[in-house]
Amino acid sequence: MIKRFATLLPVVFGVLCLTFALLHLVPGDPVDVMLGESASAADRTALKAQLGLDQPVLVQFGQYVMHLLHGDFGASIHTQTPISQLLWQAYPATLLLAVVALAIGLSIGIPLGIWSALKAGHWQDVMITMLSIRLAAMPAFWLGPVLMLVFAVWLGWLPVSGMANATSIVLPAMTLGLGLSAILTRMTRTSLLEVLNEDYIRTARAKGLSERQVLLKHALRAALLPLVTIVGLQMGSLLAGAVITETIFSWNGIGRLLVDSIEKRDYPVTQACVLVVALSYVLINQATDVVYRWLDPRTRGTQ
Amino acid sequence: MKTFALLTLGFWLLVVMLGHAIGLNPNQIDLNAILQWPSLQHWLGTDDLGRDILARVIRGVEVSFLVTVVVTAVTMTIGLSIGLVAGYKGGRLDHALMQVTNIFLAFPGMLLAIAFAAVLGAGINNLILALCLTGWVTYARLSRGQALALRQRLHVLAAESLGASSMRVMLLHILPLLISILLVEAAYSMASVMIAEASLSFLGLGIQAPDASWGAMLRDAVRFMLVAPHYVLTVGVCMMSLILAINLGGDVLRDKLDVRSEARG
Numbered sequence: 223m224i225k226r227f228a229t230l231l232p233v234v235f236g237v238l239c240l241t242f243a244l245l246h247l248v249p250g251d252p253v254d255v256m257l258g259e260s261a262s263a264a265d266r267t268a269l270k271a272q273l274g275l276d277q278p279v280l281v282q283f284g285q286y287v288m289h290l291l292h293g294d295f296g297a298s299i300h301t302q303t304p305i306s307q308l309l310w311q312a313y314p315a316t317l318l319l320a321v322v323a324l325a326i327g328l329s330i331g332i333p334l335g336i337w338s339a340l341k342a343g344h345w346q347d348v349m350i351t352m353l354s355i356r357l358a359a360m361p362a363f364w365l366g367p368v369l370m371l372v373f374a375v376w377l378g379w380l381p382v383s384g385m386a387n388a389t390s391i392v393l394p395a396m397t398l399g400l401g402l403s404a405i406l407t408r409m410t411r412t413s414l415l416e417v418l419n420e421d422y423i424r425t426a427r428a429k430g431l432s433e434r435q436v437l438l439k440h441a442l443r444a445a446l447l448p449l450v451t452i453v454g455l456q457m458g459s460l461l462a463g464a465v466i467t468e469t470i471f472s473w474n475g476i477g478r479l480l481v482d483s484i485e486k487r488d489y490p491v492t493q494a495c496v497l498v499v500a501l502s503y504v505l506i507n508q509a510t511d512v513v514y515r516w517l518d519p520r521t522r523g524t525q
Numbered sequence: 526m527k528t529f530a531l532l533t534l535g536f537w538l539l540v541v542m543l544g545h546a547i548g549l550n551p552n553q554i555d556l557n558a559i560l561q562w563p564s565l566q567h568w569l570g571t572d573d574l575g576r577d578i579l580a581r582v583i584r585g586v587e588v589s590f591l592v593t594v595v596v597t598a599v600t601m602t603i604g605l606s607i608g609l610v611a612g613y614k615g616g617r618l619d620h621a622l623m624q625v626t627n628i629f630l631a632f633p634g635m636l637l638a639i640a641f642a643a644v645l646g647a648g649i650n651n652l653i654l655a656l657c658l659t660g661w662v663t664y665a666r667l668s669r670g671q672a673l674a675l676r677q678r679l680h681v682l683a684a685e686s687l688g689a690s691s692m693r694v695m696l697l698h699i700l701p702l703l704i705s706i707l708l709v710e711a712a713y714s715m716a717s718v719m720i721a722e723a724s725l726s727f728l729g730l731g732i733q734a735p736d737a738s739w740g741a742m743l744r745d746a747v748r749f750m751l752v753a754p755h756y757v758l759t760v761g762v763c764m765m766s767l768i769l770a771i772n773l774g775g776d777v778l779r780d781k782l783d784v785r786s787e788a789r790g
Contacts, residue, residue: 236628240637247644255646359769361720363727363740364761367747371754458633465639466724470747481728484643496632496640503633 230508234501241497242286245273245489256299256487269299273490295494300486305494308479313498315385316468316475319398320460322391324453326399327406332446334403335410340437342415350407357404362463366397366470383472394471398463402456409452414445447518454510458503530773533766541587549580552735562755569759572742573749578756581737582763588738589767592649593718596656601711603657604664609695609703611665612672623669629662635721642730652731656721660714667710671703678702705782712775716768723764739764 248255253269267276273296274282289296295305338350357365370393374382381390417423418441426436465477472478476495483491555575563570569578611622629637641655675681676699684698725731726740734741739760746757 232624233627233631236624237631240628240632241640244640244644247641249646355772356765356769359716359765359772360761361723361764361768363724363743363747364757364764367743367750367757368761371750371757375751375754462632462634462636465636466727469728480639484639484728484730489644492640492643496636499636500632504631 226512227508230504233504237497237500237504238287238290239283241493241500242283244493244496246279248489252489256489272297272299290497296490298483298488298491300488305491308491309476309494309498312474312476312479315473316461316464316477319391319394319464319468319473319475320457322395323398323402323460324457326395327402327456328453330399331403331406332410332449335407336414336437336442338407338411339414339418342411347411351411354404354407357400358408360401362397362401362466363470365400366394366467369393369396370470383470385472385474390471390473394464394467394473397467397470398460401463402460405456406449406452409449410445413448414441417441417445420444447514450514450517451510454507454513457506457510461499461502527773527777530770530777533770534774537586537590537767537770540583541590544580544583544587549577549583551576551580551584551737553577553580562753570753570755572756573745573753578742578759581742582739582760584737585739585742585760586763586767588649588732588736589719589722592653592656592722593715595653596660596718596722597711597715599653599657600660601664601707604661604666605668605700605707607661608665608668608670609672609699612669613676613691613695613699615673615676619669622665626662626665629659630666632659635659635724638721638725639728639730642725647730647733649732649736652722652725655725655730656718660718663710663714664707668703668707671706672699675699675702709775709779709782712778713772716771716775719768719771 245252253266253273253275254261257265257269270276274285277285293306295309297304298308334350334354338347341347360368370382373380373393380392381387383393384390423436423441426440427433431439461476464473464475465480467473468475468477469481476499480492480495480499483489483495553576555571557575561571561575569582572578572581607622607626611619632640637659638655641658642652645651645655672695681694681698684694689698722731723738723740723743726738727744729741729744731740732738742760743757743764746753746760750757
């Protein structure tokens with residue numbers, strides 16, 4: 223287990239390098255870009271010292287990594303709030319949104335996928351497939367506003383945006399979850415159809431099990447296994463995809479923090495958000511891999 | 526389905542060309558006619574500055590096509606070169622190149638493109654640069670995997686033993702066999718490049734006002750959703766039809782080139 227996570231070190235190091243490099247990709251002097259034309263020379267020098275930009279690049283990188291290891295992300299250049307504090311406020315909101323979206327995606331996608339596979343070739347299958355292709359072609363920045371228009375503005379069932387009510391999460395989570403359900407429907411359908419062609423399913427039917435038993439005891443277990451990997455990959459995309467959705471619905475998560483920091487040119491905050499989301503993604507993928515190996519008897523014992 | 530995809534793609538191409546032929550004014554401001562509903566004069570209504578939505582949608586699809594084609598061509602070429610060399614040469618070079626792609630793959634979705642676009646600054650050139658910097662990775666992995674398998678083929682070994690240079694082997698004996706898979710991948714990824722372009726523009730990181738782009742239009746449309754819901758609906762429907770058509774076009778290409786769907790990386 224520890225060994226598996228140790229293999230991540232090169233990737234984590236690379237991610238650190240890339241996020242560190244972001245500040246140095248700013249055309250011209252990043253301090254000028256952040257402070258604007260009218261800043262005084264004293265302010266410039268102060269910010270330069272705060273960001274460590276007055277030192278050689280290697281020293282800067284060393285300090286960057288050392289500070290991160292101590293959980294120190296630096297401070298916002300506008301409010302001087304420690305970035306770790308901002309992240310602590312924003313991260314749980316994004317995580318909550320991602321988990322609810324995942325639950326919505328799974329609870330719509332898997333049943334529809336199963337139904338579609340069982341009715342393969344019939345009109346139900348065709349309808350579901352058409353629907354999921356269309357849903358997958360709807361980017362969040364369109365699906366979100368449409369949901370908002372219908373359910374919040376016209377019908378008035380749900381709050382338009384913000385985080386004030388418990389029901390505020392429904393629309394942003396639907397926006398992310400519906401897109402996910404389209405992917406999951408198609409994956410479940412393909413996977414189940416493949417499994418239903420296996421010999422052991424024929425055997426199960428031949429020994430007189432009802433279709434229901436064949437499906438529940440034999441087919442689904444094998445068919446849903448690949449979904450673990452998909453869910454892991456999608457969880458990361460949910461964290462990143464939340465950028466747009468959170469902006470639309472004024473949901474105060476990591477994505478909104480990122481967009482805000484970009485608009486204010488508060489690059490240390492931008493760097494921290496990118497880093498945190500990327501590291502979460504790496505960890506989630508590794509965890510998915512471990513869970514998959516644990517669930518699938520075929521891969522047990524192999525490394 | 527197939528005819529629908531081709532008809533939609535053809536329709537949009539025709540519309541863009543017609544737009545040029547009759548000379549549209551997507552940036553013409555008319556403050557006496559803001560946020561109007563569709564009428565004979567403005568088929569899709571007007572936006573918050575009284576500009577014709579139809580003209581802006583048409584200009585938007587043109588910009589979108591342009592960005593998508595440039596980004597796809599560049600990323601495919603870079604990814605293909607890296608993947609081909611890594612897969613064929615193997616060894617340390619392969620190891621190093623794959624470590625780099627792993628690092629890029631550690632950033633989910635468009636996160637890295639957003640980050641690059643943010644630090645590079647807004648504008649269409651930086652938008653294309655940001656999408657190119659992040660888009661080559663899938664092509665590199667896909668062509669590396671293919672090259673790795675193909676270099677064991679008999680015709681490759683035969684060419685090598687006849688003394689062909691590695692350049693010649695890669696270009697004449699491996700490339701032709703992996704190009705169809707890469708083209709199918711490119712067809713599918715065009716839709717995601719288009720969404721990425723619109724997303725960045727939606728966040729204000731892409732194409733800048735007053736130039737029309739679908740992402741920026743949607744951003745405005747959302748602000749005026751209460752008074753002019755037709756704005757957000759029309760732009761969205763146009764965009765969805767194009768993305769759907771590109772995805773279905775990818776299916777058509779996949780069937781034509783006979784690439785198994787499992788082969789997609």
